[in-house]
Amino acid sequence: MGELYNRLAADIRFVESLKACINCGTCTAICPASEFYNYDPRIIATTVQSQDDEKIRELMSSDVIWYCGECMSCKTRCPRGNTPGMLIMALRSLSQDMGFFTESEKGRQQLALKRGIGDQILSAGYCVHPQTVDPAMHPEQGPVWDWAFENLNPVMDKLGANFNGEGAGALRKISRDDLDELKRIFEVTGGQERYDKIEDFSKQKAAEMGLEFGTDTHSEYFNHIYTANNQKHNHE
């Protein structure tokens, strides 16, 4: 039993999600990610269960742990009550804490998720907000969303939202005081530290790759990780 395994075992989600996997493969049969990606949650459980630090390190540096969609369908069906999807969450957390995530194409995408969803939680109080669902980055949203995006104020007004307004209601402006409370929660609980680590490790990787790092969602490195797909992730 090595250091990496011990750190994984300290994650409460790990404790809850792995009780002697019997390798039946039920999770793989039900897993939407296994249909799309070259991915097998059964092997994730087997690898972690081996307690072999070398294999666990390899797993955390690979694309494989980033294929899961966290739908948790595996939880419903596992005859042992295990949850490979939560094992994945523990692996992803440790991969980011230790910097292994920048070693894979899919892992490097964590910076895009931090700068998109993560930063928006602290700046606006929302994970998703209509002003940031930019049709240029979301062509699949279609022409109705293009129209709504161009007319957000009158459209939201017609539908009863309190768009960027004071007080209660849909899409209200979250007050500075409330955002400050969120910020302090992130500082006290390790959320800010996680954000900082994602930025720091990604910055090192951007330098290695010779890409401009920047601080927003328009830098060379951001654009690269947001769009790069080597087409080697799926079943042949």
Place this chain on the structure above:
Amino acid sequence: MKLEGKRLIWQEYQKEIADDHYFYARSCIRQTFFPGAEAVFVKIMKDELGKDIHDEQHHTSCTGIGYHADVVPFDTTMTVIARQFALMTEAGYENYAASCVTSFGLYTEVLETWHHFPEKEAQVREFLYKATGREFNKPKNLAHASDIVYKFRHQIAAKAKYKLIDKNTGEPLKVVEHIGCHYSKMFPHKGIGGAEYPYVLSGMIEAWGGEVIDYPERRHCCGFGFRQYIVQANRGFSLSCSKKKFDSMEPYQPDMIITNCPGCPMFLDRWQYALSEMEGKTYGKNNNGIPVFTYEEVAGMIMGYDPWKIGLQLHQVSAEPLLDKIGIPYDPLSKFKGKNGEDLGIPETPNYLKFYAD
């Protein structure tokens, strides 16, 4: 398995749903894409059913999408959720009603975690107090907003002007129900009907006159997958999951899809558009798609609310063929107008998917 037996399986999974006095927590995704749905829920609860529902201005995102995109640690998410519970406590409420399925799943996960690891709850209480000076009581009752609509489905049916019935034939509409994965796949006993045969939407469909379609990929994920949609390079995952569902339900010729998760209706709507542009493929008759609705929108439709005031114009797959089939009236010219009739232009017409702009 006999069909009758299959229909009864859901009865093994029941849950208590509070009767009144709800603290309502809104959903980031539902507000963004279907703000009218939340407005309909509040209106039906207050005006039609006479319930007390508290619309809290100080609550924030639960961080759920950040948590499942793995950028927000569990301790942080638990403490943000503890803050929501503190706001509920301070407002004098005990019944928590979540608009979002991801949030509902997370609240359930957090409460279960605290049940099994009381030391974790104690630590989160310390975190919250240190960060905000707040303290909290845990909810006595936790429900997803669809649980509450399910509870009052018969009262809604009694007040409804329309039924989910073809006005020309008198036959029930064929309805696909799609349950958000985090509603009950993680904790089956916390959802009405469990995970394999959830009944929360089926119960509404049956009470409102429709017929539920049972099809092979009924329980498959819509494909959000958090990072699998948010990052552009991964979106093939999301699209493929939805396509698998459409291909599976198509032979049953569904009239509509109803969902309880905020993200699923957006994906099932938008990916029909994307598939039509990519492959020229549409899943309804005459180049129409299969319209996708939230359960609040469907409740609003049968209550006779103006389709354009509850937000059906924000769907890329047009609702008009379904409205016509039920016999719900609408003004085609006001669909894309502002609240006071101002001209906002109209969206472009897709290349394949039939579109109704005036």
